[in-house]
Amino acid sequence: MWNLRRASSMVTVLALTNLSCTAFAQSDPADSQTEGTESQNLTGVWYPRSSTAGFPMSQWSPQELPFTEEGRAAFDANLPGKGPRERLPALGNDPLGTANPPGLFRTLVYPRPWQFIQAPGQIVQLFEWGKHWRTIWTDGREVAEEIVSGPFWYGYSVGRWEGDTLVVTTNNLDGRQWMDEWGTPMSEYDATIEERWRRVDDETLELTITVIDPEIYSRPWTSAVKTYKLQSKDSEYGEPFEQIFAPIDEAVFNERVRDPLAEGPIPVE
């Protein structure tokens, strides 16, 4: 359990011994670009607890999204099985339904646990959903330009601390992913998404994202606050397992469950 007294004693130890931290201790304030604070510790297993009730278009925003003409076309072309535009999945085109990776931002709004592990110069985020991971580089490197081996379903992320807020810039995203379950689009190569992570108390992490993607959105837009709760080791979601959508399993599921659901005698639009 993270608390002020324990955090204070750890800061004292770090100051006296100048130890660099292990993966399971607080991040070393010396690695951040600002003076370290006691709240720069995101370590743990987290589970989302946010509502999208009343959101009109995207699981990320209570507002209508500022689409460009091309963005609106991309949104209309994405046919989800959930949300305000839901239809029978067999009649949709969700890339998840053919075993493609969910991608970073869809995973951040999906109800599965994930884990932050902090180490010097990097924070690794491990996702149960899809058994994927990403690294947020906090070693002072510049935000990436185009990375030749990309684009990446989980992007390329560089972070810096602004006080107790971890500001992450993620780009080099493979835009074939949906940003959420409802088919929120991004451009194929050029989205830049700024994440702001803040641990507001022992048990609570908050995230907002700002999407900068001029091909799809006429202006940057900022999401609702997403909340994540710390999971204790013995809690229901305390240990991320593995949920992989293997093509072999998706094919069987689609053939025997998803597609027959759309083929019954009662017409459904």
Place this chain on the structure above:
Amino acid sequence: MTDNLRVRFSLSMALAIAVAAPALAHHGTAVNYDSSKTMTLEGTVTEFRWRNPHSTLFLDVTDESGTVINYAIELPSPTLMSRGELGWTRHTFKPGDHVVFQVHPSRTGAPVVLGGCTQECEVLINGEPAKKEY
């Protein structure tokens, strides 16, 4: 005396192992089903797939005319089911088991249904409540 004890024990087990709605309702394909309706499916297991993206129990069900239809009962992923109160594993259902399962029908009338119901419900395997194995 023994039979009475056995019946009382079965009933209490049924109440204790009643399937809680949330474990089977957190689901990615809810739009396919009519959750306002519940029906009871009874049949013989032909296959139990404990697999992603969603597990599936297949039952041969004989209708009133004597026609056998193979129904698919969609269930959550193994990860989700392992976290609920069910205590089921990939060994819980075996081919040949006689099963009674309350389900929600598909909106199209297809022989694919959603396991569980909006209230607590009971799953019987060979006449006994489905066992909680952990």
